[in-house]
Amino acid sequence: MGFNPLAEKGIPLEKQIRNWSELNVQPFDKREVHPYTRTRVIVMNGIEIESALYSHQFARHTDNWAVKRQLALVRRVDQQQQKAVNWLLPGDQSVLETTLAYEQVAVDLTAYLARTEPNPYLRQVLNFGLLEDFDHLYRYANLIDLIEGPGRVHEIVGNLTEVMPGRPTIAEHRHPYDEVRRHFETHTVDPLSRLHSMTILAAEQQTMNFYMNVGPTYVPKLARGLYLEIAEIEEQHVTHYESLLDPLDSWFERELFHHYNECYMYWSFMNDEVDPRIRKLWELHLAMEIEHVRVAGEMLRRHEGTDPAELLPAELPEPTRFEENKQYIRKVLATEISLTSVGLDFVPLTALPADARYFKYQAAVNGGIKVPSEEVIERHVAEFGDDFRLTTEGPHPIPALRSRPHADTQDVATEAEE
Amino acid sequence: MATLTVTKDKGGVSRPEGMTVLEPAQTVPLAQLKAIGKQAGLDGLFVADLVSALAMHERHSARVALAAAEQTERPKRRKVYEKLAQLHAERTGALESLLTQLKLPALYVSPVSRAAGHLVASLAQAPLLAGSVDAEGRECMLLDVAFLLAEQSLANTEVLTSVAAAAERSTTKTALAKTAKLLAASVATFEKVRTLRKAATVDAARK
Numbered sequence: 001m002g003f004n005p006l007a008e009k010g011i012p013l014e015k016q017i018r019n020w021s022e023l024n025v026q027p028f029d030k031r032e033v034h035p036y037t038r039t040r041v042i043v044m045n046g047i048e049i050e051s052a053l054y055s056h057q058f059a060r061h062t063d064n065w066a067v068k069r070q071l072a073l074v075r076r077v078d079q080q081q082q083k084a085v086n087w088l089l090p091g092d093q094s095v096l097e098t099t100l101a102y103e104q105v106a107v108d109l110t111a112y113l114a115r116t117e118p119n120p121y122l123r124q125v126l127n128f129g130l131l132e133d134f135d136h137l138y139r140y141a142n143l144i145d146l147i148e149g150p151g152r153v154h155e156i157v158g159n160l161t162e163v164m165p166g167r168p169t170i171a172e173h174r175h176p177y178d179e180v181r182r183h184f185e186t187h188t189v190d191p192l193s194r195l196h197s198m199t200i201l202a203a204e205q206q207t208m209n210f211y212m213n214v215g216p217t218y219v220p221k222l223a224r225g226l227y228l229e230i231a232e233i234e235e236q237h238v239t240h241y242e243s244l245l246d247p248l249d250s251w252f253e254r255e256l257f258h259h260y261n262e263c264y265m266y267w268s269f270m271n272d273e274v275d276p277r278i279r280k281l282w283e284l285h286l287a288m289e290i291e292h293v294r295v296a297g298e299m300l301r302r303h304e305g306t307d308p309a310e311l312l313p314a315e316l317p318e319p320t321r322f323e324e325n326k327q328y329i330r331k332v333l334a335t336e337i338s339l340t341s342v343g344l345d346f347v348p349l350t351a352l353p354a355d356a357r358y359f360k361y362q363a364a365v366n367g368g369i370k371v372p373s374e375e376v377i378e379r380h381v382a383e384f385g386d387d388f389r390l391t392t393e394g395p396h397p398i399p400a401l402r403s404r405p406h407a408d409t410q411d412v413a414t415e416a417e418e
Numbered sequence: 419m420a421t422l423t424v425t426k427d428k429g430g431v432s433r434p435e436g437m438t439v440l441e442p443a444q445t446v447p448l449a450q451l452k453a454i455g456k457q458a459g460l461d462g463l464f465v466a467d468l469v470s471a472l473a474m475h476e477r478h479s480a481r482v483a484l485a486a487a488e489q490t491e492r493p494k495r496r497k498v499y500e501k502l503a504q505l506h507a508e509r510t511g512a513l514e515s516l517l518t519q520l521k522l523p524a525l526y527v528s529p530v531s532r533a534a535g536h537l538v539a540s541l542a543q544a545p546l547l548a549g550s551v552d553a554e555g556r557e558c559m560l561l562d563v564a565f566l567l568a569e570q571s572l573a574n575t576e577v578l579t580s581v582a583a584a585a586e587r588s589t590t591k592t593a594l595a596k597t598a599k600l601l602a603a604s605v606a607t608f609e610k611v612r613t614l615r616k617a618a619t620v621d622a623a624r625k
Contacts, residue, residue: 065548305542
C-alpha cells in the first residue's frame, strides 16, 4: 500500500510554529552540495511561495472569520517552511550561480515531468517549455563565464545536465495571445497531471519572480539586459503553465490541492535526498503538511460538503525525481525545436504566414537592436574564441546549432526547412 | 449508490470542448453520445449532455445541502438540509442510472454539466461572506441557497419530463420517461422548501 496523507498523523497545527533560531538554518556548502539537493531546495522554495500567495488571494475573497484565521495560521507555517528551505542557500553562492541552479531545475524538473506525464497535450506543453529553459541555461552559462570566470557552470550543474543551445531565446518572444493553453478537466484528470501542473507552475512562477527582482542588482548592462529578456520569457511560461489548471476548482478545493502537492513533493524528495540533515527537514515539513491537508480537508467538508477522501487519490502517485534527462532532452531537441505556438496550439515556425502576429511581436521587441541573449554569445565568442558549452553525449543533435559564432534564429528556421 | 464527487479514479469521463483537454482513455466518442437520440428522433449529443448536467446539479446540490447541515445552528433546519442532501443524492443515482440505461458511462461529465456544477458551486460561495452577515442573516443565506437549488431541481424535473414526451417511441424514450417519473415522485419535498423559506422569513420579521 502506498502513502496516503489522509491516513497519516501529522504534527498538530499549534505545535508547528518555530523560533528564529530553528528557522535560521545552517546553509549548505555550495562546493559540497549535490546539484540535485540544491535543485530540490529551489523547487520546495517555489512550492511554498505559491502556497502562501494562493492563501493570501483566498483570504482576500472571504470575510468568514473562521476561514480567514485558519488560512492565516496555516499560511504562517507555510511562510516559516519557506524561510527554513530558502535559507539553506548559502550567502557565498552568487546570484548568477543561483540562477544556473534555477535553470537546472527548469530543465531537469520539466523533463522528468514530461517523461512521466499521462496526458499527451500536457506533455507537449512541458516539452515546449523545456526547450526554452534549456536555452536559458546556455545563455546564463555564457554570462557567468564572462562575469565570474571559468569553472562556475560545472561547479553548479555537475555533469548531470548538458549545457548547449535549445530553442533560441531570441525566437521565444511571442505575442501574449499565443501563450494561453488549454486546461485539464478536473473530473477526469489523472492525479499525477494535476500535481505536475501545480509543481511546474510554482517553479516557473518563482523563477519569474526571482529574475524580476535580482535582474537590476547587476551593474553590467549585458547582465541586466539578459535577466530582463529572460524574465519576460518566464512571464510567458507562467501564462503557459497556469493555463493548464481547471478554473472549475473552488477556493477550498485548491487550498486542499496545494497542501496535497506539498505533501507529495516533500515525500518525493525525502526518498531521494542524499544530505541527511536536509532529508530531516523534508521529513519534518511532510509531517507538517499532513496536518495542513487534514485542516484544508475539514474546511472543504464544512463549507462545501465534500469529503476530501472522495476528491483525493487513495495514495500518492509515483514520486517526482531529479535525475539525468540527457537523452530525453536530445530527443525533444531533435524533434520539437522548430515549434512555436499559435493560439492554443503548437506549429512549426516555418508554417507561420508572413503576417503572423509572431513576427510583429518579434519586430517590436527584437527589431533594430542588439538582443541580450544573442549579444552574450557574441561577447563570449569575441573574448574566448567560442561559446560556452558543457556536453557529455556528443555534438548537438541539431547540426545548425553546433558551436559557431553567429545568430541562432536563422539557423533554426533553415534546419526546420531541411 | 450515487457518486457525489467525480474523479478519474471513480470513472469520470468527458469530451473535450474548446479549452479542455483529456486523455484519450477518458474521452467518450461523439458517435456514442449521438447514438442515444437516433431511434428517439432527438439530438443525442444534446440529450446526453443535458442528462449529465442534471446529474451534476443534483450531485453538487447534495454536497451543498450537507455543508448547510454542517453550518446551521438550528437543529430542525439541520434535519431539513440532511433530508435535502439525501434526496439530491438519490436523484443523482437515478440520473447516473439513466446514463447507464442509455449505454453511456454513469459518470459522463458533459461540457455543459461543468457549467451546471459551477452554477451550484457559485451559490455555495455565499457563506464566504458570513463575516459581514448577522446570525439570522446567515441562516437566511443557507436557506436561500437550498431553496434556489430545490427550485432548479423542480424545473429540471419538468424539463426531463418534457424531453421524454417529445421523444419518439424507443428505448431512449422509455428510459427518459421512467426516470422523469421517478424524479417527479420526490418534488413535494422541494416544494416544501419554498414554504419553509416564506415562513422562516415571516418569523424573522416578527421578532
